[in-house]
Amino acid sequence: MRLEPKPAPSLALTLLFPIAAIVATLLITSLLVLAAGASPLSVFYLVAKGAAGSQFALLETLTRATPLIFTGLAVAVAFRAKLWNIGAEAQLYVGGIVTVVLGTGALPLPSVILIPVIMLAAMLAGGLLLLGPAVLKTRFGVDEVVTTLLLNFIVLLFVSMLLEGVLKDPMGLGWPQSQKVIAEAQLPRIIQGKRLHYGFVIAIVSAIVVWVIMKKTVLGYEMRAVGHNPEGARFVGIPVNRVLMKTALLSGGLAALAGFSEVSGLKGNLTLDLSPGYGYSGIVVAMLAMLNPLGVIASAIFVAGIFVGADAMSRTAKVPSYIADVMVATSLLTMVVAILLTRFKVRWR
């Protein structure tokens, strides 16, 4: 078997591949549904209904998609430059920490100033957290996959330490949780009485900004060049290490915004279950979008829909809601195969 490069496929065909990957995923996971003694069609119908069958369901899906857009963007940006950031989870929590540190009354500022200040500080902190592994990669040749993964565990323990120590809410009845952020630090809801908040809008704007950076700017060009061929990039005079540092700051910063948006827009405070693995799901979101920042919006909504829909489905059907995680993981693997097929022709001899 050989792989031969082929010309770039048309846009229509490019859009077809994620769809093919999703169909393959549904076929594979329907085996599990059958194993659970349920009918795949009715289960997938229930998932779809739970994700988008009502205004409530749809808003819930968009709410869940918000942090995924941020982490998906973080991963898309990093992977484009082949900086393997698997630490979006940790960067998200760092963003959450900064939000409660600055947002619980330490800075008595009006909303229009306080929220941007918190966002910038959170981005900086998240960026710096990824800068460590990036420096270790460029200076010492330490693989960033392992360091970012290990940092996820360290940061979560650090959060736990803070929540039982300096950030502990005195009124929290002993639960490890922080105080609520003050009203000025909260992102308003988009529709009164519903959970969807302005974090979603910030996420959409971020995706557009990242798209512009990747397509139109010198930095985006440099990042893509470094990702495709670091040796070639160095030869033509691109400052590879500096580009990787900038990538790390941007990627870590985007992931930290997920933490900010969850605390400021939804939860109000920091807890140890702020993220049910949004950092890891961000990898799937980014890959499903083929690392395209605008595609991240769609794939984040899709992945969020699976999670929200599976929760709803598992309440009626006897299929565990973990089917959602299986579907998401399977779609990552089917998607990388699909991407391969867009770039290469498989010859069997």
Added chain:
Amino acid sequence: MAASTVLRLSGITKRFGPLVANDAISFELERGEVIALLGENGAGKTTLMNILFGHYVADEGTVEAFGKPLPPGDPRAALDAGIGMVHQHFTLADNMTVLENIALGTQSLWRARLDRSAARQRIAQLSTDFGLAVDPAATVSTLSVGERQRVEILKALYRDARVLILDEPTAVLTPAETDALFRTLKLLVAKGLSIIFISHKLNEVMAVSDRVLVLRSGRLAGERETKSTDRKQLAALMVGQEVKPAEVSQVQVGAPLLMLDRVSTARHNGAGLDEVSLTLSAGEITGLAGVSGNGQAALAALIAGTRRPTGGRISVAGHAVGDWSPRAALGHGIARIPEDRHAVATIGDMSVTENVIAERYGSTRFSRMGFLDWKAARAFAEEIIADYDVKCPSPEARIRLLSGGNMQKLILGRALDPEPAVILASQPTRGLDVGAVAYVHRMLLAARERGAAVLLISEDLEEILALSDRIVVMSKGRLSPPSARGERTIRELGELMAGHGGEGQAA
């Protein structure tokens, strides 16, 4: 099939997409015979041998070894049939010993223990029989290039090879090592082996073969008894036309533009530089000859800016340079044509447009306030495509999909468009067809006429002799004194390449 025929290829055809690498090739190899497979880079020699050895599967045609058909696509079957291959790039695991490399795959994989003593005895026996001295316990990474090649030959002999294929075996050898290799080949033939010797060097082909097969653009262009032919005839067959040397006009040598003053570097793909001094002057092509791995890569990387000197001084147009980097080199007007088109010069998965602006995207021509001007970039790409006669579907095409010659034209365009003062051309014609080679040569000569200083690094001595106003030879990281056009004979240059004589420094 005569009883003495060991190998027969019939109608071998192999296509890679639209490219026909081998077109209905047929020939036979007799016992005790040395066939030279002569052809330019890209003529299809290596593809043909890869089919014979089972790395590739032919689209059409069959291979017979010792009267039995050889199943396609199975290196194991080729090995078992007694066909051994010494690849151009050695297929040795550097972290293992000579013995381990030779024994690899010769004993059943599922034995509980590798039988080392049997292997050691057999290697010792073969070493003495064929005069291939090498220590079986040595780790491959510690061996010289010549020793590694001996290990490759031993690998084949260990498996009782009756047919030995050598793919460009002399490319990495010094003249003395080449002579030793030729003596070994004579010995092998005397013991009844048959040899296919792949080369694009006419003198070697004349020296070593009984019969010459000439390959051109994937077709068998001719077959000659070595006794009854000469270099001129073979050269004409090889390129398909009368070979005209490039026309070199008289140009006044101008001011020194790039000076290296006792510059040393760390090792880089072979030797590093050891206090090298070199001056490149306007209107002059300086040819750098040498056996690969003697510091050419380090010198090219140094001038390109990808390596910093560990000692000595670089000055451009009379001024010592400060911080040294690819950007600094470009900023000083040094154009670079690197050895490796795919891994270094281009970013394969990016478009032609994105590649042609790569060295200058930060200039005001292509970007403003951190934003790229894609319109200007595309216009520039179209300009280069037109001016340098590049065949490509569109400026948006991924550069990976271009042929070697067209890729090299784009790289030339990118490098020469800003009218650079200094041009570094490292193996600029390797792997190109005749037309493209001539084009590259014309471009370099035109730059010289315009007053550029050119450094031409090449392993092809004929290319160096044809183009260079001055020739320097590199050996073990040191440079010989320069000689003017026609001053040294090929023989003298060969001795310098082997590291004899000329310990002095270039002015």
Added chain:
Amino acid sequence: MDALEILFTASFWVAAIRIASPLIFATMGELICERAGVLNLGIEGIMTAGAFAGWFTVYAGGDLWTGVLVAALAGAMFGLLHATLTVPLGLSQHVVGIGVTLLATSLTYFTYRLALPEVTSPPKIEPFQPLPIPGLSKNPVVGEALFTQTPLTYLAFLTVAVVAWVLYRTPVGLAVRAAGENPSAVEAQGISVTGIRIGAVMVGSALMAIGGAFLTMSAFNSFFFEMINGRGWICIALVVFGSWRPGKALVGAILFAAFDAYQVRLQQMSGGIVPYQVFLMMPYALSILALILVARRATYPKALMIPYQKGER
């Protein structure tokens, strides 16, 4: 007790060896994969799957060794998935590895919930019991530490010896090492690089899964979510730390486990002045530190993470 005295007690070393055992299995598994040229980031998920598969087999009525075998088979299957995508298809080993971890983990949780829908706390099994080796286990400290362990720990040490023997003394080991260094050397000698790499990843993944199963069948007696807790990632660091050599990696795993056992005891002694999370962070921080220390002079298998196509050089 003094903080230093701990180091001379048998119970400390017994704990250290116990903590080291799953790491030894998984480190050997990763080492085999990487020696063949494949980085296997599926390790964390494969350990999770192994932990569940072994435990559940016993819970469902199988005997302990059957459990180990089932765990190994489950690991090998995930290894086959990983290898199919990364070896013949040459897909990014980073992305596929993370994907396999996510898939193995979620499939495990799904299966657990499917099999035990009602339970609130996971059921217990009768795990492997310590098996003192007569004669040797009576030696003070060293004998006790090494020879009063469960059979699975003895198997871990045996695995190191076998892996070292196979890699350095057998024809197939030669082929594995060559595949990770220069795959064309393997193909030129008539051996399929694809076959060697797929085989190595499957065997390596089986060992990772046994490492996971050690936790549910020897160290503890039940299966919990997130019980692997980063051990897989630590093993990847241990392979680098051990310079891709089984013996050195074994030493690394024991040193690491000793440190881990030590921090638990220090934690008990510190009396809560230092937050316990600081101690829990130490193993992860130590892994990063170890990587930094050795990364500069690490000699990676040259073909690690580089896909190979037939006829390529």
